[in-house]
Amino acid sequence: MAKIERKLLAHFINATPAKDKASYYRLGKDLEEYSVELSAESETKKNILGEVSTVISSYEATGSVEPYYADKNDEIYAFLQDIIDNRKVLDDLKTDTVEVHLWESAEGENGEESTVFVAYKETAIIEITSYGGDINGYQIPFTVHYQGDRVKGKFDISAKTFTPDV
Numbered sequence: 001m002a003k004i005e006r007k008l009l010a011h012f013i014n015a016t017p018a019k020d021k022a023s024y025y026r027l028g029k030d031l032e033e034y035s036v037e038l039s040a041e042s043e044t045k046k047n048i049l050g051e052v053s054t055v056i057s058s059y060e061a062t063g064s065v066e067p068y069y070a071d072k073n074d075e076i077y078a079f080l081q082d083i084i085d086n087r088k089v090l091d092d093l094k095t096d097t098v099e100v101h102l103w104e105s106a107e108g109e110n111g112e113e114s115t116v117f118v119a120y121k122e123t124a125i126i127e128i129t130s131y132g133g134d135i136n137g138y139q140i141p142f143t144v145h146y147q148g149d150r151v152k153g154k155f156d157i158s159a160k161t162f163t164p165d166v
Helices: 075-086
Strands: 009-014 024-026 040-046 052-059 062-065 094-105 116-128 142-146 151-156 161-164
Touching: 024 075, 075 116, 116 161
Parallel strands: none
Antiparallel strands: 009 024, 009 094, 040 052, 062 142, 094 116, 116 142, 116 151, 151 161
């Protein structure tokens, strides 16, 4: 069994959701850790025979991006700053995310290094949790609230484009 390095699980956020062409920003530049917390909705019951059954009915997946140091050259900076400046709410916080499995090539093995990988696209709501920070720089930590509409497909990391499976 081969362990998978953390850097091979890539998380992208569409930094231009209001535009026709997505501009995906890869999370991780200043992050030492990023985990998607699934927060399952579960119910456990015990019957008269002493048997225990658990039912998981849904997930409320979230991920915390902290710190994010504002960088005018990052694709996502303008999106986050616009949320802050205009106190955006509701659908104005909606974007999409792509989780890419860089260990799973979606192309046939032809001896060349692949740029297309198995991926899952999902709608997300971006919640700015605070802004400002300490002397290390302007920080905009945020939470990604995944909406549960995952679609499997392929992501080309060189073109930063997602294609859903048929």
